[in-house]
Structure formats: structure tokens, C-alpha cells
Amino acid sequence: MGLQGRGGTIQYRSHTRFPGYWRLLDVIYLPDENEEEDDENDDMRLDIDNMSYEELLALGEHIGNVSTGLSKEVIMARLKQRKYTCLATGPCVGEETCCICQEEYADDDDIGKLDCEHEYHVSCIREWLVQKNSCPICKKTALAT
Ligand SMILES: [Zn+2]
Numbered sequence: 001m002g003l004q005g006r007g008g009t010i011q012y013r014s015h016t017r018f019p020g021y022w023r024l025l026d027v028i029y030l031p032d033e034n035e036e037e038d039d040e041n042d043d044m045r046l047d048i049d050n051m052s053y054e055e056l057l058a059l060g061e062h063i064g065n066v067s068t069g070l071s072k073e074v075i076m077a078r079l080k081q082r083k084y085t086c087l088a089t090g091p092c093v094g095e096e097t098c099c100i101c102q103e104e105y106a107d108d109d110d111i112g113k114l115d116c117e118h119e120y121h122v123s124c125i126r127e128w129l130v131q132k133n134s135c136p137i138c139k140k141t142a143l144a145t
């Protein structure tokens with residue numbers, strides 16, 4: 001079972017087994033918009049219903065340590081937050097993008113900054129940090145505790 005070159009079409013059905021954990025998969029396997037969706041190709045799916053707990057753990061290790069997340073209380077207490085505003089003196093350059101959801105920041109978006117100075121939507125990075133306390137871009141410790 002390889003995880004490479006799947007084009008983001010990994011699907012899963014058991015949201016309830018490890019809810020937060022699968023949300024992490026959501027983040028990692030972003031849909032590849034260049035590829036047509038092919039719902040009939042079952043080979044492209046990761047059938048976690050038939051995976052053992054050990055296999056799921058191994059999958060987690062493949063992706064990274066998923067057991068070092070922060071509580072939402074710690075995240076909200078430590079995360080430096082601000083409102084995003086496009087500078088009135090010029091057009092939005094459009095180069096500031098949340099790398100978790102791939103969306104450009106819009107005016108009034110809530111932005112959270114990690115200790116490494118990387119920024120994301122507060123809602124996006126909060127979900128990430130619940131899973132693991134490291135920056136998605138540079139892998140440094142996201143928030144000192
Ligand atoms: Zn985002």
C-alpha cells in the first residue's frame with residue numbers, strides 16, 4: 001500500500017474512529033484539481049475499515065507523529081493572532097496564502113502566527129496543532145509550551 005502519487009483521492013468513511021486523526025489526512029491529501037475524480041476506481045482508495053489498529057498506527061507513523069498535539073486551550077492562549085488586512089496603499093499581492101487550506105487571505109481573516117513566524121488561518125492552524133505541535137512548513141515546534 002503506497003501513499004505516493006494518489007492524486008489526493010484517498011477517501012475514508014470512519015470519521016468516528018479517530019476523528020481528529022482523519023482530519024489530519026484531510027489536510028495532507030488535498031484534492032488534486034488537475035485530476036478528474038473517478039469514483040469507480042476503488043484501487044485509489046485507502047480502505048481503513050479493513051485496516052487493523054496496528055496498520056492505522058503504522059500509517060500514522062508514516063505521516064508523522066500524531067500524538068504530540070496541543071489542547072485548544074493552549075493553542076488559543078499561545079497563538080499570536082491578528083486580523084488580516086490588505087494594505088490600502090496598493091493592490092493585494094496575492095502571495096500570502098494559507099498553506100493548509102491553500103486559500104489566499106482575505107480582509108478580516110483571523111491569522112495566527114507560530115513561534116517560527118509562519119502564518120495561517122487561525123481556524124486552519126488550530127485544527128493542525130491539535131494533531132501535532134509543529135509548523136506545517138518548516139517543521140519547527142509551533143508553539144513553545
Ligand atoms: Zn487556511
Ligand SMILES: [Zn+2]
Nearest residue numbers: 116118135138
Ligand atoms: Zn514555520
